[in-house]
Amino acid sequence: MYFKDFLANTALSYGVDNFVAPNCVPTKLLKTFRLDSLFFRVTRNIIRVHILEAENLISEDSGKFCPYVVISGAQQKGKTQVAKRSHNPSWNQAFEMRFNDLPMQEIEIALFHHGKGRDRCLNRWKFHVEEVVSQKVIDKVGV
Template sequence: MDRVIVRVKRGLNLAIRDAESSDPYVLIKMANQKLETRVVERNINPEWNEDLALSISDPHLPVQLFVYDKDKFFDDKMGEAEFDINPFLEVAKKRLELEGLQDGTIITKIEPNRQNCLAEESQIVWKDGKVVQNMFLRLKNVESGEVELQLSMENMLGLLRIRVQRGINLAIRDTFSRSSDPCVVFQMGKQKLKTRVVKRSLNPEWNEDLTLCISDPPLPVQLFVYDRDIFSFDDKMGEAEFDINPIVEAVKMGLEGLPDGTTIRTILPNRQNRLVERSQIVWKDGQVVQNMALRLKDVECGEVELQLRWIKLPTPSGL
């Protein structure tokens, strides 16, 4: 599996949804993935220049793009488009064959037609040692507007499965019930994952698996706990950050054949990490696994227990 980086560059002549302008942002969807840009306030020709990373499990699925005007209660639609990622992936598979091409060489062209949303010819080129596709998409179901994108490829090291096990002695945020309705949010770069909400519990048990795509070099993972509210903003219940470099380094050691349960590395609590107690990286069931308990900061109390498990990707063919 690889990731396609969708650079959302800018919008052109977008629709007006407020008095004289709009507050637009872009939502990209593919299968169950949803990725958003930031909001650019009061601008119908916004420049985002923001990278969104799509994990490609089925290249035949279309990528959907939606533009919305950010409002306090309900966001207004400002058009949508759809594009086929297959032409780009087919060229990217031949990347090794393209080494040595002159920078800026056009590899293939895709013409606008009734089936795609292209506003003009889209070119797939060799640029800065990688395959890149530039495109302008004409928004449909709206009076006007285009969005400029650029596609490029990012290789992944693997997948990190985070089992969110439980929270311990979390903070009270609902004074009436003397409890909270907690959920956990993980963020790494542009990736954002969220557990379900456990109602009225300061010691919730999620036992829920979330998966992050890891590239090289790996970024730190941020963890946030929130109390879910229906009629107001979710209340913060603390946060933490953890470094996944130790588990990535263990994976790179090539540990196949170790006895099950072998301890690879022990990480002790210190002022830099949020560990409650020592965290061990072990070889278990043919995978590298790390258990950790994190003490939440910026809150009166609370801990979260996690288990990290490295999921090795199949050897890519050509990519």
């Protein structure tokens, strides 16, 4: 029995009024009910990424360079603080990313310049999660 069939049978037997919060309808599942039909995944891997610093960044704006980093992966996104007027920013921020499955997953790190009109992307790096786990430390050079 699939979950949608179970839900339809339950809705018909209990009526729609009982599904309005805060009511609760406890129902025993049949032994033949397949739990994998519920489509939920358990977080199995948590990767902590530390964004430390950058050195000798070059900007087109003289003296008003405000860099920050955006990290994304596994449908999650994080952003460091904007380092005001710094060509050698030190963020020292950590982000935890939760992955259900490691194969074929990527982490993207992008370096931005915070400008008056709009933010400008200076460079992007993509890493496979397997590479991050195996190397432990990744140091990218070049903007």
